[in-house]
Amino acid sequence: MAPRRDFYEVLGLRRDASAEDIQRAYRKLARTYHPDVNKSPEAEEKFKEVSEAYDVLSDPDTRKRYDAFGPDFRHVPDGVDPQTWARARAGAPGPGRAGDERVRVDFGEAGIDIDDLFESMFGARGRGRWGPITGADQEVELPLTVEDAYTGVHRWLTVSGTEGNRSIEVTIPPGVTDGQRIRLAGQGGQGTGGAGAGDLYLVVQILSHPRYRVEGRDIYAELPVAPWEAALGASVAFDTPGGEAKVRVPAGTSSGRRLRLRGRGMPNPSGRNGDLYAEVRIMVPSKLTKDERRLFEELSATSTFDPRRQR
Amino acid sequence: MSTALSRPAGLDLQSFARLASLHPDLVRRFVALGLLEPRRDASGRMWFAYGDLVAVARLQRLRRAFSLNYAALGLVVDLLDRIAALEADLRNRPRPARGRSWI
Numbered sequence: 165m166a167p168r169r170d171f172y173e174v175l176g177l178r179r180d181a182s183a184e185d186i187q188r189a190y191r192k193l194a195r196t197y198h199p200d201v202n203k204s205p206e207a208e209e210k211f212k213e214v215s216e217a218y219d220v221l222s223d224p225d226t227r228k229r230y231d232a233f234g235p236d237f238r239h240v241p242d243g244v245d246p247q248t249w250a251r252a253r254a255g256a257p258g259p260g261r262a263g264d265e266r267v268r269v270d271f272g273e274a275g276i277d278i279d280d281l282f283e284s285m286f287g288a289r290g291r292g293r294w295g296p297i298t299g300a301d302q303e304v305e306l307p308l309t310v311e312d313a314y315t316g317v318h319r320w321l322t323v324s325g326t327e328g329n330r331s332i333e334v335t336i337p338p339g340v341t342d343g344q345r346i347r348l349a350g351q352g353g354q355g356t357g358g359a360g361a362g363d364l365y366l367v368v369q370i371l372s373h374p375r376y377r378v379e380g381r382d383i384y385a386e387l388p389v390a391p392w393e394a395a396l397g398a399s400v401a402f403d404t405p406g407g408e409a410k411v412r413v414p415a416g417t418s419s420g421r422r423l424r425l426r427g428r429g430m431p432n433p434s435g436r437n438g439d440l441y442a443e444v445r446i447m448v449p450s451k452l453t454k455d456e457r458r459l460f461e462e463l464s465a466t467s468t469f470d471p472r473r474q475r
Numbered sequence: 476m477s478t479a480l481s482r483p484a485g486l487d488l489q490s491f492a493r494l495a496s497l498h499p500d501l502v503r504r505f506v507a508l509g510l511l512e513p514r515r516d517a518s519g520r521m522w523f524a525y526g527d528l529v530a531v532a533r534l535q536r537l538r539r540a541f542s543l544n545y546a547a548l549g550l551v552v553d554l555l556d557r558i559a560a561l562e563a564d565l566r567n568r569p570r571p572a573r574g575r576s577w578i
Contacts, residue, residue, distance in 0.1 A: 168572070194540055194541065198541075200555065215540075296496050297535045298528065300532075300533065342566070357496075359496075359532070362532075364530070
């Protein structure tokens with residue numbers, strides 16, 4: 165576990181902060197990180213830290229003890245003189261750790277109450293008025309490529325929680341859409357007083373792709389064709405997220421025409437698959453060979469086609 | 476009549492209060508303030524959904540952390556729900572196509 169941060173640092177305060185400063189800093193941070201306001205899993209840990217710091221610093225007595233004895237103040241019995249304490253710790257045999265141990269044994273576990281720490285998450289002041297409370301739901305974004313969303317994917321997610329980071333294995337089924345929420349029951353915020361955890365929602369975010377544009381379950385992609393393919397019609401090979409497909413380009417197709425490949429869009433586990441739209445884009449060679457030039461010139465002399473009139 | 480055999484479509488006040496670890500009077504108070512909206516059957520009995528347990532937990536957390544009174548609590552959860560709905564809309568809105576033209 166990471167070492168506990170200084171309570172003043174947690175609240176962003178100097179050690180000479182007034183009671184009012186402490187209150188203001190806590191309120192502001194609580195509004196930012198409260199698990200029902202901020203759905204990210206990191207916020208829960210942060211909120212807990214802020215609440216604990218506030219619990220200690222908002223009470224003048226515990227604050228005085230914290231100032232005098234530091235993070236170990238809970239182990240120090242009442243009525244101990246801070247200087248004596250500091251000397252006792254410094255003079256303890258062996259490294260500081262051993263001293264720590266000795267003190268803990270002497271005064272028992274009285275100082276640390278796990279339930280206390282746990283409860284402090286939601287402010288100890290209200291304790292006793294409520295029974296167990298289920299944890300808050302949380303959300304994390306899950307960025308997926310178009311290909312992964314199409315085929316479905318296996319992922320290990322690292323989620324930070326109050327007991328540090330943990331990994332969750334998730335199976336994303338084929339055909340999830342942008343903005344879709346995947347619920348992982350019981351993987352959200354911790355409950356208090358023995359109540360269950362909330363749920364964790366993965367919010368799918370389909371990453372932009374150089375070739376595919378996804379709208380809902382429909383996929384749009386450019387289909388580059390040669391002028392003669394567009395004019396005469398052709399059957400061309402075309403890459404789709406589900407593998408290569410053959411597209412029949414009808415004779416007389418102009419740029420911008422959309423050719424629909426029914427059911428070749430995103431799979432839909434509970435209904436009709438999306439469609440894939442190939443948007444025709446007529447390309448010409450940037451450099452013509454001698455023969456090509458001759459043929460195009462011939463076509464130009466023969467044809468009466470005027471695209472600016474016909475439109 | 477088959478109603479006697481059908482599974483109750485929710486929780487009655489007593490079971491709901493027990494599951495939420497709240498006094499039934501407090502649950503009634505939540506209902507009176509519009510913080511919970513149970514279904515009522517023909518005889519006027521309240522039936523709570525399982526999802527209301529989640530709603531109650533949220534009310535408790537928010538009240539604890541911000542010392543809100545119940546009226547303010549209603550406003551806060553309404554606003555949080557509206558923000559969540561707006562954020563979901565924003566996510567689902569098709570993003571404008573970037574880059575060069577399609578033609």
